[in-house]
Amino acid sequence: MSEADWWKTSFDQRYLDTYLHGFTPERTKQEVDYVVKTAQLKPDETILDLACGHGRHSIELAKRGFTHVIGLDYSETFVTKAKADALASNVAVRFIRGDMKELPFENEFDAVLLLFTAFGYFDDESNKRVLGQINKALRPSGRFFVDVVSGEAVIERFKREGVTDTKIGQPSIPRQVDMGGHMVNEVEWFDPDKQAIHTHREWQDGDDKKEYDYYLHVYTMPQFERMLTDAGFAITETWGDYDGNPHLSEGTFRTILLAKKV
Ligand SMILES: C[S@@+](CC[C@H](N)C(=O)[O-])C[C@H]1O[C@@H](n2cnc3c(N)ncnc32)[C@H](O)[C@@H]1O
Incomplete structure (x- = not known):
């Protein structure tokens, strides 16, 4: 598999098995608490959990009464597990397979979430394209919440x-x-x-x-800001972790930010 296509095969059952132990329900709940609070998500809003993996955030949102959540991921293994987990939890979430570089949505979502380092997998041009696709998928003034490792x-x-x-x-x-x-x-x-x-x-x-x-590919905050502006977003708020500490403050390693479609 070439460098350009690594993401097509690397998110397999073994990846899931090794990472699953770190995704405790408490951790997922804390992340969802934070996203819901900061992005002011409402249960009747349409939400896209982009690169949703095995659907842990989508399912947690559905358990909290969110009725219009779509999870999209490229990995068949992950989407299959997401569907089975939603069924086992007795919640309705639509999980679909897709490529974040070619989203089949336009003007549909109140919010798009891209959580746990799911941005930066491609070359700079394609990474910028992903932001453009997210912007296109959002309704006017829609929110975009992203959490990646800090450049x-x-x-x-x-x-x-x-x-x-x-x-x-x-x-x-x-x-x-x-x-x-x-x-x-x-x-x-x-x-x-x-x-x-x-x-x-x-x-x-x-x-x-x-x-x-x-x-x-990792980006510093000024680089992120530039890419987001070019894609039609304005940054609303930034943090360095899910405890709400400022970006780049002592002991933080993440770039977590909320942006709005302008
Ligand atoms: C680090 S995981 C994060 C998963 C999930 N957001 C979470 O927090 O559990 C990154 C995810 O991105 C997905 N992915 C990679 N390339 C993709 C693409 N081109 N389109 C959609 N999803 C992709 C992978 O299959 C994987 O599920």
Whole structure:
């Protein structure tokens, strides 16, 4: 799978199994509390949970009485699980497969949510296209809530912890990570020109070895602001975490922001 298409295959059952333990119901509830409060979501509004994964936020919204929630994700594995979880929770959410670069919506939603680092998977042009698609999907004055890893925090982290990979001349961070009880070898490289992280993971289950690559373009707040303005948004508020601490304040690593379609 090429760098351009990595996102088509990397969000599979194994990704789900390893991340699922971190998505506690408490965490999802805290995130939904925060989004509902700050974006002032109302139960009768139409909401698009973009790159919804296995639907944890959509399902939590539906449990709170939100009746017009659509979750969209490219991964068939995730959408299948989302549908099964909604059924098991006895709530109605429409889950569909789709590509965030080609959204089949125009002027339909009061709010679009893009949660837990689901932005920055493509080259700069396509990432900007995603923002344009979100803008098109929203009604006038619609809200866009996004939560990604902070570009500033990533740049700092590689300056602090990166060791130069002499083969490619980029700072890298090799490590062993505990992924849901399974130790995995991982290397992250940071390309400072593209502001892109390439993560390579190797899984070994007995004789079964599988390698995964993930690519993430990160943006600083001024870059984000520029892209959002160009896509027809105005930023309303920004934070550095779900406790409401200011963006870039001590100990925060996220860029969480609310924007409005202008
Ligand atoms: C880090 S997960 C976040 C999932 C979810 N928002 C959550 O918080 O649990 C990123 C998601 O983006 C989805 N994704 C990746 N590329 C996509 C694309 N082109 N269009 C739609 N979804 C995509 C993946 O399948 C995955 O579910």
